[in-house]
Amino acid sequence: MSLQDRIQMHIGQSVETKMHTAELLTDDICLVSQWLIGCLVSDNKIITCGNGASLAVAQLLSTSLLNKFDQDRPGLPSLTIGTDSCATNGISNSFSFAEVYARQIKALGQPGDILVIISTGGNSPNIIQAIQAAHDREIAVIALTGGDGGGVASLLTEHDIELRVPSDIKPIIHEAHMSIIHCLCDLIDHQLFEESQ
Known part of the structure; x- marks a missing residue:
């Protein structure tokens, strides 16, 4: 396969997956936007987390809310946990990396907040514990996943929602x-x- 063919293949897979995602998840994405708005207008906050590239996607959401997305408007309360290297290192050292999000959710989360987790596979122990901590704090969970949803899918309740991208290819899931x-x-x-207005 030529380099040009590889480019065409990658972009083609990405476009196809995004179109399939739109077909499957449009109503759920609308619903999630309304959940997030309900959280914000009730003076609660949106907490995001993920691992690796998923942490970068989580930061994209928080930054777009806190700063702006496409237009100037007031900042909206959102934070990404896992970006503070001292906190992450300290919790990992004192306890374990599996607890790095759960401890922060227990300390910072309040009932009525929403936790948005980003996970391509849905099986990371720290993401699993984050969901459990959110439930303990009466925080609803919105999970962006891929593949079969992993362990995350089985933890979600009727108060949570999963947006599962129909792909098993991690870079394509990130793009979606x-x-x-x-x-x-x-x-x-x-x-x-x-x-x-």
Whole structure:
């Protein structure tokens, strides 16, 4: 396969997966945007987390809410846990890496907040413990996953929602997750700021 063919293949897989994601998840993405808006207008916050590239996607959501997405508007309360290297290192050293998110959720999370977890496979122990900690704090969970949803899917309750990308290819899942995040940010801005004008 030539380099050009590899480029065409990658972009083709990405586009196909995003289109399939749109077909499957449009209604759920709309619902999630309304959950997030409900959280924000109730003076609660959105907490995000993930591992590796998924942490970068989690930061994309928090930064787009806290700063801005596409238009100037007031900042919205959101934070990404896992980006503070001292906290991550300290918790990992004193306890374990599996507890790195759960301890922060227990300390910072309040009932009415929403936890958005980003995980391509859904099986990371720290993500599993994060969901359990969120449930203990009466925090709803929105899970962006891929593949079969992994262990995350079995932990979610009727108060949570999963946006599962129909792919097993991790880079393609990441790209679809970013598209979902962009959709959510656009819907939040539209519903909170454009409709009120």
